[in-house]
Amino acid sequence: MLIDIIAGARPNFMKIAPIIKALEARKAESGPLRYRLVHTGQHYDPRMSGDFFEQLGIPEPDVNLEVGSGTQAEQAAGIMIGYEKLLLGERSALCLVVGDVTSTMACAIAAQKLHVPVAHVEAGIRSGDWGMPEEINRMVTDAITNWFFTTSEIANANLRAAGVGEERIFFVGNTMIDTLLGNMDRLRPPAFVEELGLEAGGYFVLTLHRPSNVDATGPFAALLTAIGEGTRGLPVVFPVHPRTAKTLRELPGFPENIKLVDPQPYLEFNWLVKHAKAVITDSGGITEETTVMGVPCMTLRTTTERPETISIGTNELLGTDPASLAPALERLFDGGWKKGGIPEKWDGKTAVRIVAELERLLF
Template sequence: MPRIILVAGARPNFMKVKPVLDALESRGASVVLVHTGQHYDAAMNDVFFTDLGLRPPDRHLGTGSGSHATQTARVMTAFEPLVDELKPDAVVVVGDVTSTLACSLVAAKAGVPVAHVEAGLRSRDWSMPEEVNRVVTDRLSDLLFAPSPDGVENLRAEGYHDDQIHLAGNVMIDTLYANLDRALASDVLHRHGLTPGSYALATLHRPANVDDPAMLAGLLEALSAVAAELPVVLPVHPRTAARLPQTSGLRLIPPAGYLDFIALQASARLVLTDSGGIQEETTALGVPCLTLRDSTERPITVTEGTNTLVGRDPARIIATARRVLSDPPLKRTPALWDGHAGDRIAEVLLRFLAAPERLRPTDARGVTV
């Protein structure tokens, strides 16, 4: 059986690697789980491994934080010797964080096939570092696993070969369904004095929202207005905590682990967020979500889910929140968000690696973007 490196680097990756890891290992593949160390705070890291039942990584690169260029260079410098040592048959990367891009680039230069889980997502907002990471990672990849039909359409429009593109479904939802009963058994609502259906949940962490004092003040103004209708619970992201002024009407709580946060989402009347993954989780949970961004790389959560893209204008956020509170959207779950995406990915990847006639990496990447 092949040797496969599976890369995780930051909190959004952990929920995505678990279904792929389990599916590959259940089929006999030798999987080396690599944690780059891009996220290293215990609240953003260790608790998620524990909550998810994710085994400790086989290798921890300990790259830490830094500017985009510094962090990318650190991950590449640490990952390259590992690829040389292990000589893997494939490298699997997930999502759109810096580690995703850096490890894809190392593998591609080493001639190792790259599989990208969550391929084809596009916000078309080049001010987002994640958009650059997505586009470049897809360009370097041999296998492109799209979570939804819009991802497939994007990849085809950019000229990728049909045999590279696979509609796999959403691995985030695999993890959500696998852990939902455990999450709902959490006492997190009791700990924070919350009643199901009687509060809103908010998250803010994107630099465009929290690094600009004027922008952050406007968003907090909007959340405070929503808090006049029902309590607003805000788990404080480390990036936000350093910039958060004293704000009335918001109930600040520490960062939540995976199970606690799923429980908070599932019982919320409304979620307001700038996160990508939360748009997907609320859609699967049937909870109304307002996305506090000007674009989304997950439009299916708007067209087939419970998400509304509201931008960052306080007046629009407040008006939309009041409308959704009075008339919540119907629950709609996209096709193939069924808990089996990891299995589909494993089947395709192992079949690809077993095929003697498979394309060389340079052939598979021979597209125009």
């Protein structure tokens, strides 16, 4: 029986890799499921996708829809058209989507229009912030999903509150953590470590890409200034997202200890995170990885869809006011940051649970 696995953007690749590995393991045991890997082409820069396929052992996609750049509406439309044509040519028994990118929502819609059931991995997470495109993607996808694979009891509660029946919710854990734990001994330093003088616990990692933080030069410059001052001269390694690079070019300057580097492949980026004094970010997924690695994390957002990284893990929500950074960084340097723990079922076995449930549901 054929299932489609959808991937379109960098966050997806970490989530599908262990699922593919679990399916291949079951295939070797004469398991009944076969898969078709569909890359939508939402991220088409090799630095944002190609490296991940190679490093994480993901096979070459069976299909690449090659949607490319465009507005969110243009990308969604292109993905829906391409995936609809694929299903009309060879129908699958299930569309498996992961996360909350445009590809996730678009393929879920196209599948349901053709009466192909949808399973959503990382279902039920909510930030409550409709200003985030990802929040709209999550809500739309979950509104038309048949089976929900969740990362936490908080996500389960969100789905129950939306009227989803218990029999459709499967609390399996976090496939991103499967990938992290499965590659921990393969993490490797980037080539620039010596050049930048990076020492374990002696530098920060910074990632910023959300429109509220990086699209306007004034607020962006104020954040960078606060980060530069609060980190006490330690290097701040800043892998620059293509979106962020546009605004950076318009700034007259930024603190000297902020070191700009290209987007990093998975193994190099997580090596940086593992050995950092702390991470400053506006990403959601990174807060999960820092939680498992026990690395202090400061999130420059007013909301989060991963509250367990705060209530259990090492993450704290600081908001977007640059003034919030100084006291948080002072507490870090004084040794007052919380130790944190690891959420339930973030144990590296999530993909095996997902594949077992899929076999039960489809057969």
